[in-house]
Amino acid sequence: MDASDSTPESGAGRIDTDSTYYELYQKSVELGTWDAEKLVEKVGFEEDREVWESLADDEKEQWARVISYFIDGEHAVAQDARRIMTTVSTPWFDRSIEKEMFASALALEEAKHTQFFDLYLSNVMIDKFPQYELDTRRGGVQIPRTDACGAGKMFDRQGTLQAQAAHGGDPVDIARAATNYHIGVEGILARGGYFAKNRMMQEAPLTLLNKGFQFISTDEGRHITFGLELLEELIEKERQGVPEYQGVQNAIWEQAVEDIGYITDTGYFITGDIGDPLGVDFDDLVNRGARLAGDMLFDTLDIDNAQPRDYMQAAADAMEEARDNDYGEVIEKYDHIYEQKKQAAGD
Amino acid sequence: MTKLTDIEGTDFTASDEEIEAAVEDAAADLGMAPERVSEEVAYILDSGSGRVNNEGVAGAAVGSNADTHDDPRLEALDVFKLRQEL
Numbered sequence: 001m002d003a004s005d006s007t008p009e010s011g012a013g014r015i016d017t018d019s020t021y022y023e024l025y026q027k028s029v030e031l032g033t034w035d036a037e038k039l040v041e042k043v044g045f046e047e048d049r050e051v052w053e054s055l056a057d058d059e060k061e062q063w064a065r066v067i068s069y070f071i072d073g074e075h076a077v078a079q080d081a082r083r084i085m086t087t088v089s090t091p092w093f094d095r096s097i098e099k100e101m102f103a104s105a106l107a108l109e110e111a112k113h114t115q116f117f118d119l120y121l122s123n124v125m126i127d128k129f130p131q132y133e134l135d136t137r138r139g140g141v142q143i144p145r146t147d148a149c150g151a152g153k154m155f156d157r158q159g160t161l162q163a164q165a166a167h168g169g170d171p172v173d174i175a176r177a178a179t180n181y182h183i184g185v186e187g188i189l190a191r192g193g194y195f196a197k198n199r200m201m202q203e204a205p206l207t208l209l210n211k212g213f214q215f216i217s218t219d220e221g222r223h224i225t226f227g228l229e230l231l232e233e234l235i236e237k238e239r240q241g242v243p244e245y246q247g248v249q250n251a252i253w254e255q256a257v258e259d260i261g262y263i264t265d266t267g268y269f270i271t272g273d274i275g276d277p278l279g280v281d282f283d284d285l286v287n288r289g290a291r292l293a294g295d296m297l298f299d300t301l302d303i304d305n306a307q308p309r310d311y312m313q314a315a316a317d318a319m320e321e322a323r324d325n326d327y328g329e330v331i332e333k334y335d336h337i338y339e340q341k342k343q344a345a346g347d
Numbered sequence: 348m349t350k351l352t353d354i355e356g357t358d359f360t361a362s363d364e365e366i367e368a369a370v371e372d373a374a375a376d377l378g379m380a381p382e383r384v385s386e387e388v389a390y391i392l393d394s395g396s397g398r399v400n401n402e403g404v405a406g407a408a409v410g411s412n413a414d415t416h417d418d419p420r421l422e423a424l425d426v427f428k429l430r431q432e433l
């Protein structure tokens with residue numbers, strides 16, 4: 001029998017089944033409960049290992065730079081998900097159970113994304129990650145490549161903003177945290193990464209990695225919709241004149257402008273800095289990021305008094321700075337720090 | 348929720364008839380109603396927004412999946428079928 005025949009027609013009691021947040025939660029149950037271990041068993045590592053071994057060192061390095069920021073990023077957001085659950089259960093959001101339900105699904109999904117990249121990196125790409133196994137919570141640091149680029153700084157910032165929002169933060173703090181996480185990290189940095197991997201897959205088709213990315217980007221799409229819904233709620237209250245919500249749009253804009261610098265730096269780090277052997281094209285990546293940002297900030301949120309020119313200038317400044325950066329020197333510094341921590345952990 | 352053949356925001360290579368036939372085949376294989384499959388596949392692409400915004404799936408055919416002919420809707424249908432096995 002088709003399960004949809006018994007779909008309930010009306011609400012389920014105290015849960016508002018007409019809520020967008022409920023719909024997002026339900027889609028997480030239907031689409032987000034894929035099993036990372038089963039995916040790995042089903043597709044297997046063999047084909048990816050063969051392609052990986054055929055790549056030149058600079059091509060492996062380009063993949064390693066992309067995957068570094070994905071695994072450290074997924075790990076960071078998995079850790080911060082508990083703070084999002086706290087934030088959306090505050091009176092600023094009317095203590096809605098539907099938001100909490102979705103946030104709990106988000107927490108599981110981010111943990112699963114970390115699990116997938118952990119499995120993949122450990123079984124296919126480990127030759128490019130001699131410094132990987134120390135958990136950041138157990139005395140480790142982010143992967144030196146992540147620390148060398150804007151993504152590492154963005155994840156550090158994310159932790160601070162999410163903590164401020166969850167622990168007594170007001171709507172302005174929440175707006176900053178949600179902008180950084182849902183627009184900056186998930187909406188532009190991660191989606192830019194998907195754009196890059198699509199191009200890189202043409203030269204280096206890593207089938208299992210591509211499948212994992214497809215499931216992950218599907219989950220992240222719901223997270224972004226969730227974040228934009230939260231921000232729209234805050235903006236609406238600001239526009240209604242509720243005193244505690246004044247300054248929300250300004251905070252969103254300031255955070256978006258701050259984050260585009262980190263994102264642009266990361267874009268250059270994974271492309272131009274290493275000669276872009278797998279053909280992503282830094283300019284195309286920047287243009288795609290600008291389009292994504294425009295869709296969210298101007299079309300969806302319709303932020304008042306936001307000047308696209310300021311945003312593009314911040315990106316251009318970051319681009320200029322990135323071209324002068326010596327990322328290799330920073331990676332070496334963090335390699336050294338990592339080795340010290342590893343030795344200390346072994347004592 | 349958006350109907351799969353009404354979704355916007357990117358270029359498509361398959362006709363609506365081809366999409367509907369592929370959805371019906373998949374629904375028969377999975378033992379599900381075609382409408383339900385269509386809804387889930389649309390949600391993979393648009394996360395409820397009505398516009399294709401799933402960069403990871405919409406641009407993911409990359410010439411490596413000949414079965415989907417680079418149409419994001421067919422690629423998303425493939426993702427959904429695999430998801431049902433996991």
